[in-house]
Amino acid sequence: MDAPKSDTEAMDEHKLAEMGYRQDLKRDWSMLHNFGVSFSIISVITGLTTLFQYGLNTGGPAVMSVGWIVVSFFTMFVGLGMAEIVSAVPTSGGPYFWAAILAPKNIAPLASWVTGWFNLLGQVAVTTGITFGLANLISTTATVGTSYEPTAGKTLGIYAAVLFSHGVINSFGVRALRYLNNTSIILHSVGISCFCIAVLAKAPTHQSAKFVFSTFNDATGGDGAGWSVRASPAYVAAIGVLMSQYTITGFDASAHLSEETRNASWSAPLGVLMSIGVSALFGFFVILALLFSIQDFDATVGSDYEQPVVQILIDIFGESGAIVLMTLIMVCVYHCGLFSMTSNSRMMFGFSRDGGLPHFFDKVDARHRAPIRAIWLAATLSFLLAIPSLGSTVAFSAATSIATIGLYISYGLPILIGLIWPRYFKKGPFNLKFASRWIALVAVLWICFITIIFCLPTANPVDSQTLNYTPVAVGIVALWAFGSWFLWARRWFTGPVRQIQAEQLGIDLEDPAAMEKVEMQAKLAGDVSDFKTQ
Numbered sequence: 001m002d003a004p005k006s007d008t009e010a011m012d013e014h015k016l017a018e019m020g021y022r023q024d025l026k027r028d029w030s031m032l033h034n035f036g037v038s039f040s041i042i043s044v045i046t047g048l049t050t051l052f053q054y055g056l057n058t059g060g061p062a063v064m065s066v067g068w069i070v071v072s073f074f075t076m077f078v079g080l081g082m083a084e085i086v087s088a089v090p091t092s093g094g095p096y097f098w099a100a101i102l103a104p105k106n107i108a109p110l111a112s113w114v115t116g117w118f119n120l121l122g123q124v125a126v127t128t129g130i131t132f133g134l135a136n137l138i139s140t141t142a143t144v145g146t147s148y149e150p151t152a153g154k155t156l157g158i159y160a161a162v163l164f165s166h167g168v169i170n171s172f173g174v175r176a177l178r179y180l181n182n183t184s185i186i187l188h189s190v191g192i193s194c195f196c197i198a199v200l201a202k203a204p205t206h207q208s209a210k211f212v213f214s215t216f217n218d219a220t221g222g223d224g225a226g227w228s229v230r231a232s233p234a235y236v237a238a239i240g241v242l243m244s245q246y247t248i249t250g251f252d253a254s255a256h257l258s259e260e261t262r263n264a265s266w267s268a269p270l271g272v273l274m275s276i277g278v279s280a281l282f283g284f285f286v287i288l289a290l291l292f293s294i295q296d297f298d299a300t301v302g303s304d305y306e307q308p309v310v311q312i313l314i315d316i317f318g319e320s321g322a323i324v325l326m327t328l329i330m331v332c333v334y335h336c337g338l339f340s341m342t343s344n345s346r347m348m349f350g351f352s353r354d355g356g357l358p359h360f361f362d363k364v365d366a367r368h369r370a371p372i373r374a375i376w377l378a379a380t381l382s383f384l385l386a387i388p389s390l391g392s393t394v395a396f397s398a399a400t401s402i403a404t405i406g407l408y409i410s411y412g413l414p415i416l417i418g419l420i421w422p423r424y425f426k427k428g429p430f431n432l433k434f435a436s437r438w439i440a441l442v443a444v445l446w447i448c449f450i451t452i453i454f455c456l457p458t459a460n461p462v463d464s465q466t467l468n469y470t471p472v473a474v475g476i477v478a479l480w481a482f483g484s485w486f487l488w489a490r491r492w493f494t495g496p497v498r499q500i501q502a503e504q505l506g507i508d509l510e511d512p513a514a515m516e517k518v519e520m521q522a523k524l525a526g527d528v529s530d531f532k533t534q
Contacts, residue, residue, distance in 0.1 A: 029260045031267035033181050038275035039251045041182040041343060042128070043194050043336035044283035049329055051400065056301050056308055057441030058458065059240030060217025061207075061291045067237070068287055071244035072280035074446040078408070079276040081253060081415040081443040083269035084436060087257040090264035091496075094255040094347060095119045098357065098414035100495040102424050109495040110485055115413045116356045117481040119252075120471070122406025123344040127382040128129055129400045131166065131337040132389065134330060135159035140307040141326045145319045151355045152390045157392030159386055162334070166341045167379040174370045177342065184335035191328055192282060196289035198325070202316050203293035212291045221302065221460040225531045230460055238453045245450055246400040247283060249407050251275045253343035256350070269430040289347025303356070339380050349375040388469065401454040401470035406477070412447035489531050 022351060029310040048055075061479065085098045096116030103111040118126035135158040139150035200206075218236050219305075228236045254271030258264040261271070294300050294308075295315040295370035303311035309329070313322035349371035361374045419426045419440040432439055455471040485493075 017079075018080060029178065030262060032185075033178060034254050034257055034261045034267050035272035035274045035278075036181045036185040037339045038251045038271055039188060039278060039340045040181065041126075041130075041250030041253050042275055042279040043188060043332060044196075044247055044279050044286055045188065046130055046133060046333045046336045047243065047249075047327055047400075048112075048283060048286050048290075049333070050129075051243040051246060052135065052308050053301075053306065054458075055240065055243040056217060057219035058242070059237050061178060061212050063216070063217045063237050063240035064243060065213050065284075065287055067241040068221050068244045068284055071241050071248060073278075073281070074249045074442070076273075076280070077439050077446060078411055078415070079272050080432060081418075082252065082255070082411055083430055083441045084270045084427065084432050085414055085418065085425075086258060086272060087265050087269040087430035088426055089428075090255070090258035090261075090268050091350065092348070093315055094252050095410040095414050097354070099495050102414055102417040104421055104424065109490070109493050111413065111417055112354075112495045112519075113356065113485050113493055114481045114490055115410050116351045117477055118406050118413070119347060119410030120351065120406075121208060121477045122249075122403050122408070123340075123347050124378065124381045124385055124412055125399055125406055125473075127340045127344050127347075127378060127402035128385040129246065129403045130333065130340050131162050131382065132159050132386050132399065134162055134333040134337055134469040137307070137326065137330050137333060140305055140310055141323060143317055143325055143332070144310065144314070145303060145441075148521070156386060156389060160383060162337065163341075163379050163470055166338045167375055169338060170341050170345060170375045171370055171372045171390065172364075176297075177339075180338065184332075184339065187328075187332050187335060188422055189282065191288060191332065195325060195328060198287050198296055199289045199293050199313070203295070204316070205295060206292045207294055207297075211297075212288065217301070220490065227457075235456075238331065239456055239458050241450075242401060242404065242454055244283075245305060245408075245454075246404045248276060248279055248320060249341060249404055250343065252407065252411065253339065256343045258347040259346075265428045266430065268430075287297055302357075309460065334395075341375065344378040344382075345371050345375040348377055353494055385473075395477050396474075397470050401468065402473045405451050405454050405470065405474050408447045408450060412444050416444045506532065 059067065060496050084092070085102070089098050089101050091097050094118055096112045099115040100108045100112035102438070125152070132155075133153050139148075139155045139160050142148045154228065169180075173180075216228075216233060216236075218228040220226040220236060220239075221229070226236065241357070251272050254261075254275065258268040261267045272491060290309065290312055293316060295312070295313055300308045300311050300315075305311055305314075305379075310322060310326060313325050316322075317325065348357060349362055350363070351357050352359060357377075361377055362371070363373055365372045366372065385402075388398075419437055422437065455474065457468050459468075
């Protein structure tokens with residue numbers, strides 16, 4: 001027998017019903033849990049460790065340290081804009097649903113469709129970047145004190161195994177996810193704090209503040225001239241902030257988990273902002289700890305391990321100590337990848353429920369209360385995106401660029417729509433009031449800037465091995481989103497579908513053909529405008 005619902009639970013379900021949805025997912029996450037998932041997905045130790053080599057080569061310590069401050073500042077504007085929207089529209093669909101609600105009726109379906117596909121791209125790519133980064137860390141750490149020789153094929157195999165384990169836990173360990181979330185919060189806060197303190201305390205010598213904040217390094221040309229010569233140092237600094245911006249991504253998880261969070265209209269926006277703010281502070285601490293503790297800059301950049309963090313730890317703690325601390329880092333990265341798949345699958349579940357993906361993927365397992373089909377779709381797509389690593393030396397940085405661009409475009413489109421058509425924006429309890437539009441403008445301009453610079457070449461000369469295929473991947477998704485819309489999707493996709501109204505019309509929600517027929521006939525086309533006027 002189910003326990004009686006509290007007033008908060010009843011209010012959450014009523015709010016969800018207003019948006020047209022049943023409470024399919026189990027709502028038992030607190031604000032701390034909601035924050036913890038986004039904090040775990042941002043996982044500063046993940047982004048910084050896996051892209052530390054990129055940072056040292058593309059701008060060096062100055063761009064890494066100062067760039068982190070700049071990126072954190074502007075990302076908070078994006079977070080504020082997102083928090084205000086999720087407070088008003090707390091659903092697992094997140095950005096694509098917001099776009100439909102905030103846009104005028106005549107363009108709402110198109111806005112929802114395009115935003116959904118960019119969010120899906122970013123979600124898949126960020127899961128790929130995190131878990132493939134972990135596979136690289138495992139391969140590199142395995143070489144310390146052994147004769148193991150990593151290859152692209154071996155790393156891809158490790159990646160597949162880790163992805164599989166994430167899929168299994170997400171499918172059958174839904175209850176355990178809350179406890180793993182608590183563990184992840186402790187690891188990413190207390191664990192990483194202890195890590196940084198140990199590194200600073202044990203380091204035989206420390207670099208100067210001048211080194212950390214003003215040393216510029218351009219190794220984008222390998223043995224030849226880098227982009228600071230071919231273009232300018234400003235170009236290198238601009239593309240160098242990828243390390244920071246990629247790290248602070250994934251905070252939309254607080255929105256995707258809002259249907260599982262109690263008091264979502266407050267908990268979800270606070271989860272977004274807390275995850276950005278806390279991650280900004282912890283990330284800066286990690287960067288400073290590692291940069292100040294570099295013993296030999298040239299040896300660290302040119303390390304035989306091809307992983308500067310491993311080299312820094314070996315120089316300080318020796319091989320055995322480095323393996324222990326790298327294990328701590330890898331456990332953190334594992335949790336990050338695990339919860340990235342959780343967020344990824346919830347987005348796909350919501351998008352499928354609303355017709356953006358085949359309805360096959362919107363089923364929730366009755367026993368485990370998890371969208372198992374969406375979980376394995378997320379795992380499969382993430383694996384496919386990593387296959388180019390077999391023939392590209394810049395595949396990982398490209399995956400991180402794709403993740404950053406895809407996610408931030410999907411963050412920015414609803415914010416831009418709300419900025420252009422504010423009359424459709426019915427604010428929730430988290431309200432920025434007079435500052436709302438100015439914050440939205442800064443957020444949109446910043447997203448435009450990073451979208452352009454992360455499509456630019458990162459290595460010189462540009463050839464088949466060093467080509468940044470980010471614009472190709474982003475272009476394919478843009479072509480698909482707009483092409484499919486004008487060719488066929490506009491005939492039937494009407495934006496978010498209201499489950500409750502569909503049931504009242506006698507539609508079998510378990511029958512994809514029935515739902516498609518209704519969408520084709522546009523019987524639910526008025527739902528978005530109805531919600532706007534409530």
